[in-house]
Amino acid sequence: MKKTIIITGGAGFIGSHVVRRFLINYPDYLIVNVDKLTYAGNLENLKDVANHPNYRFERADIVDADAIRSIFQKYDVTDVIHLAAESHVDRSIEGPMDFVMTNVVGTVNLLQAAKDAWKGRTGNIFHHVSTDEVYGSLGDEGLFTENTPYDPRSPYSASKASSDHFVMAFYHTYGLPIKMSNCSNNYGSHHFPEKLIPLMIHNIQHKKPLPVYGLGDNIRDWLWVEDHASAIDVIFHTGRIGESYNVGGLNEWTNIELVRFLCQLMDEKLGRSKGESEELITYVTDRAGHDKRYAIDASKLEEELGWTPSITFEEGLSKTVDWYLENQDWVEKVTSGAYQDYYEMMYNKR
Ligand code: NAD
Ligand code: DAU
Numbered sequence: 001m002k003k004t005i006i007i008t009g010g011a012g013f014i015g016s017h018v019v020r021r022f023l024i025n026y027p028d029y030l031i032v033n034v035d036k037l038t039y040a041g042n043l044e045n046l047k048d049v050a051n052h053p054n055y056r057f058e059r060a061d062i063v064d065a066d067a068i069r070s071i072f073q074k075y076d077v078t079d080v081i082h083l084a085a086e087s088h089v090d091r092s093i094e095g096p097m098d099f100v101m102t103n104v105v106g107t108v109n110l111l112q113a114a115k116d117a118w119k120g121r122t123g124n125i126f127h128h129v130s131t132d133e134v135y136g137s138l139g140d141e142g143l144f145t146e147n148t149p150y151d152p153r154s155p156y157s158a159s160k161a162s163s164d165h166f167v168m169a170f171y172h173t174y175g176l177p178i179k180m181s182n183c184s185n186n187y188g189s190h191h192f193p194e195k196l197i198p199l200m201i202h203n204i205q206h207k208k209p210l211p212v213y214g215l216g217d218n219i220r221d222w223l224w225v226e227d228h229a230s231a232i233d234v235i236f237h238t239g240r241i242g243e244s245y246n247v248g249g250l251n252e253w254t255n256i257e258l259v260r261f262l263c264q265l266m267d268e269k270l271g272r273s274k275g276e277s278e279e280l281i282t283y284v285t286d287r288a289g290h291d292k293r294y295a296i297d298a299s300k301l302e303e304e305l306g307w308t309p310s311i312t313f314e315e316g317l318s319k320t321v322d323w324y325l326e327n328q329d330w331v332e333k334v335t336s337g338a339y340q341d342y343y344e345m346m347y348n349k350r
Contacts, residue, residue, distance in 0.1 A: 001054070002028040004075050008062055008110065009084030010034070011041035013191045014129070017229040018081060023052050025233065030054050032075050034068075035084060036061045042334050045190045062106030065113070072117040080114055081236060082107065083129045085163075088194055089156045093288050096155035103159035104166070111170045118176070127179045127236045128167040132221070132248065132294050133157035134182060143297035146182075146244050153289050164244075171242045179239045181232060184248035184296045187316065188225030189323040193331055196220075197317075200259055201324045202331060204266045204277045214286030216256030219293035223249040224316040227309040234307045248296025249309040256281075265321055 005022065009015040010033030022031050035041045037059055049055055056075070060067040062084050071077070084106065086092065086099045111126065118124045135144040136151030152161040170176040191198040203210050231247040239245055253261075263277035301307045311319075324331065 001030045002026075003078045004030040004032065005079045005081060006032045006034050006071065006075070006077050007081045007083065008034045009041065009082075010057075011037055011043055011045055012083065012087070013040070013045075013188075014186055014225055014228055015041075015083040016045035016190050017188070017225050018083065018232055019046060019055070020049055021226070021229045021233060023049050023055055027054065030056065030075070032056045032058060032071065032077070034058045034060050034062070034071060038086075040087065040192050044330055044333055062109055063101050065109045068109050068113045069116070072113050077114075077117060078123070079125045079127070079236075080110060081127045081129065081232065082110055085160070086156070088192075089133075089154050090194070090287060092154055092156035092159070096159070099155050099159040103156075104162045107163035108166050111166060111176060115170060115174050115176050124177055125179060125236060125241075126167070126170075126176055127181070127232065128164065129232060130164050130180055130182045130244075131157065131160050132182050132184045132246065132296050133291065134161040134164055135294075137291035138219075138293040138295055140293070143295045144182075144246060145297045146246055146300055153291055157291075168244075177241045179235055179241060180244035181235050181239075181301075182244060182246050182296075183228050183231070184221040184223050184294055186225040186228050187222050188320055189327070190330070191225070191320075193335060196255065196258070197222075197262070197320065198324065198331075200262050201266070201321055204263060204280065205270070205325065207277075207280060209282040210259055210263075210277075210280045211282055211284040212256055212259055213284060214290060216259070216283065217254050218290055219252050219254050219295070220258075221248050221295045222251050222253060222258075222313055223247065223309065224311055224313075227311070230310065231301060231307050234305050235301070238305050240304075245301045245305070246296045246298050247301060247307075248298045249313075250296075250298070251309075251313050252293075252295050253313075262317065262321070265317060269321060269325065 010019040092099045135148045152158040171178045187197045193202045
């Protein structure tokens, strides 16, 4: 095998798309998915590639330093693509400590393990997958660039910013060959239905209230998850060591515009009368410290590495809705058990 790559968080939303892409595109790589399988990780997300000869799965917590070291030894790991994280802002507000443990301590464990395993070697890559939320919140104008100062505001973004700083510290202090990417909001298949788009699709389908936080005027910049996976592929293979790259599709929507658009799309797909689903929109108490606007300038990635998004938001959303309507059993499987308690708790708070 040319490379043996640990992909952490491979059973999650974005990680599962990255694992699938690498297995399909790189037949001379061994892919080791390292995942704790929290509420957000599910091997259902990878059942189509579970028997691929170049795929291995290791259930492990990245906070467990011994477990991570022994995986590095067992496979003689050459590279890491690190996606494992606690990823939901609302959960970080309810309880920050899991975010500190996984996102900060877990990341430092991985960095230490890579540094020790790769001592005296060359050609390795530690690609850290991060978020645009580390840059804080924008006003009406401007875009986040790689030089925007970090200004995280939620416990989630503070933990991701901290992990980014550790990644850069390992590069500057120990010369660990790192690359980093900071992406905007993703959407697509296998997205856990606590996040805005899959939650709204689920609630529209089942005629439940559509909880829009505050006035619905917060802005997010949406990117098709497979375009994020293609950006990670390009940065991993051709990005410069020690650099970070912003990833985004210049696709800003206010939350309320987006929810209305989804309502129209699903009214058509479900044969409902025009405007029927919009009646489900319910304005609820705002998220604490709710960042107003995110928007990414991805020109470094586009100009230096030639990456561009592959599809429009309208196409991507239509495919996403179709996937959820066709995979109701997936939604039921991933939302059974502990997730139900969380959902009820958040729902009752509103
Ligand atoms: P997700 O919550 O869907 O998946 C996270 C995965 O990590 C799950 O499979 C989970 O089981 C695993 N995991 C969590 N804690 C772990 C631990 N301690 N040890 C091992 N595995 C653990 O997240 P996602 O939305 O796919 O995000 C993946 C990465 O991309 C995260 O680092 C996130 O910060 C980043 N990111 C996400 C978005 C987005 O819009 N979703 C945008 C930019 C960046
Ligand atoms: O920007 C990248 C980030 O995008 C990632 O780093 C995070 O992991 C990912 O979860 C996402 O964070 P957001 O907080 O932007 O995503 P979320 O889907 O939770 O919310 C999107 C917007 O919709 C946000 O303004 C809050 C709002 N919202 C969300 C939910 C769940 C609602 O109005 N109602 C809801 O029920």
